[in-house]
């Protein structure tokens with residue numbers, strides 16, 4: 001059978017379809033086999049809502065996940081807090097606190113959904129690249145999946161401590177060069193019997209990332225608030241594409257009647273997406289990869305994001321959002337302001353600094369509520 005469907009479910013109709021060509025034929029990572037495009041899952045409308053005391057987001061939003069069998073899910077993701085961090089001229093700034101997850105970043109959700117999908121698809125060994133946080137999350141999650149093993153390519157610039165506890169289930173290859181080079185190696189050195197994990201194109205990763213937004217929208221709604229603006233730090237932009245799906249599927253957003261604007265945040269010193277978006281707005285369509293990505297927020301140093309950019313730009317544009325960049329001093333100021341209140345890593349601080357920048361530029365005028373994804377805690 002070439003078409004991969006969520007099997008083993010009764011009464012649900014999850015459909016996996018390429019957003020580019022409509023094909024339902026996917027490879028093992030969930031990428032379109034016909035055109036190499038992005039495959040998304042579509043679900044019947046649900047009323048799934050987070051309740052206080054819920055202990056596993058995968059269970060709460062089970063109807064919005066493409067996994068066939070509950071028994072393949074061996075990692076419970078305890079919902080993380082959404083807090084009212086501050087108010088800017090009366091605009092509530094809600095923060096989603098992902099730093100409290102087991103390895104300190106939102107990546108734990110991604111692997112909690114991608115691992116069961118891999119098992120269901122018969123993968124035994126997978127290969128991927130990482131700026132560090134995804135590697136740490138897989139190293140941790142693989143313990144629950146002893147039948148799986150992995151090889152990860154990581155730039156030698158990434159300190160080994162970023163990669164989590166060493167495990168015989170995960171081979172680490174240090175790459176001379178940046179994250180782009182690590183990605184190239186991970187694809188070109190695939191051996192027989194190994195599956196490419198797919199990165200941005202991995203359906204499980206995106207569906208896992210979506211859970212943070214489903215939770216946050218429900219939490220804000222329960223607190224009587226409303227989110228009309230979302231800000232997240234981007235490397236590949238997977239998180240923002242996931243936010244778009246969450247907005248489309250969230251019962252809370254349905255009651256608000258309007259999907260939030262989605263904003264992608266980068267650091268000025270490595271902001272190829274911001275520049276490409278501005279170029280597109282001015283009609284030149286220039287796309288320039290950052291040859292030597294540098295900056296405080298190491299987890300989002302991706303110099304060439306152009307395999308995913310169009311999907312990310314579409315999510316931003318269709319939501320009437322956009323792209324923001326912030327300088328090192330703005331990032332440092334955000335850290336200084338809030339690091340005692342919330343677990344705040346440098347990449348999360350890029351998003352938070354962007355909220356302040358948008359406020360100063362007048363982009364939050366009239367907003368009823370901003371949700372900023374604090375995707376990682378200290379060191380993440």
Ligand SMILES: Cc1ncc(COP(=O)(O)O)c(C=O)c1O
Pocket residue numbers: 105106107131133134233234235236237238239240299300345347348375376380
């Ligand atoms: C803490 C943190 N925030 C944000 C991101 C952005 O990732 P993406 O744009 O690929 O969703 C990453 C990616 O590694 C990350 O580790």
Ligand SMILES: [Zn+2]
Pocket residue numbers: 018019020021022023032033034035036037038
């Ligand atoms: Zn396709």
